Amino acid sequence: MKRFFIAFGITTLAIGLPPALINYAGNAAWLIPGFWLIFQFFSSLTFLISLSVIWAQQKNGTLGGQVFLGATTLKLLLCMTIALIYTHRYKVNDIVFVLNYFYLYFLYTAFEIYSLLSNLRVQNKK
Numbered sequence: 001m002k003r004f005f006i007a008f009g010i011t012t013l014a015i016g017l018p019p020a021l022i023n024y025a026g027n028a029a030w031l032i033p034g035f036w037l038i039f040q041f042f043s044s045l046t047f048l049i050s051l052s053v054i055w056a057q058q059k060n061g062t063l064g065g066q067v068f069l070g071a072t073t074l075k076l077l078l079c080m081t082i083a084l085i086y087t088h089r090y091k092v093n094d095i096v097f098v099l100n101y102f103y104l105y106f107l108y109t110a111f112e113i114y115s116l117l118s119n120l121r122v123q124n125k126k
Contacts, residue, residue: 001054004050004051004054004115004119007111007115008046008047008050008111008115011107011108011111012043015039015043015104015107015108015111016039019031019035019039019100019103029093029096030096030099031096031100032086032090032092032093032096032097032100033090033092034086034090035100038082038086038100038101038104039104041082042079042104042105042108043108045075045078045079045108046075046108046109046111046112049071049072049074049075049112050111050112050115050116052067052071053067053068053071053116054115054116054119056068057116057119068116075109079105083101
């Protein structure tokens with residue numbers, strides 16, 4: 001579990017560093033308004049989902065798969081809802097929004113899959 005917390009912290013810093021550098025360099029037009037709020041949402045959602053799936057895998061191996069499928073569906077629905085609400089509330093450049101949104105979505109999803117697979121490998125070695 002400690003390994004997950006360290007990996008999540010490093011991943012969050014690695015995902016947040018390029019947008020921070022873009023913002024610091026004065027290219028704020030490449031980031032949508034409220035980018036850091038959406039970043040926080042994706043970060044929190046990924047953390048909670050990964051933690052719940054890891055906990056379910058440790059509690060019961062067969063339960064982990066069901067929790068993973070349910071959590072992935074919930075994550076997809078919540079992320080699409082946020083995208084829908086955001087696009088209706090703010091007028092932004094469509095290309096910039098898509099790039100920012102999928103940058104966060106795909107990188108956090110890749111981390112989630114990596115962390116869950118590495119946790120599953122540890123259980124298989126036992």
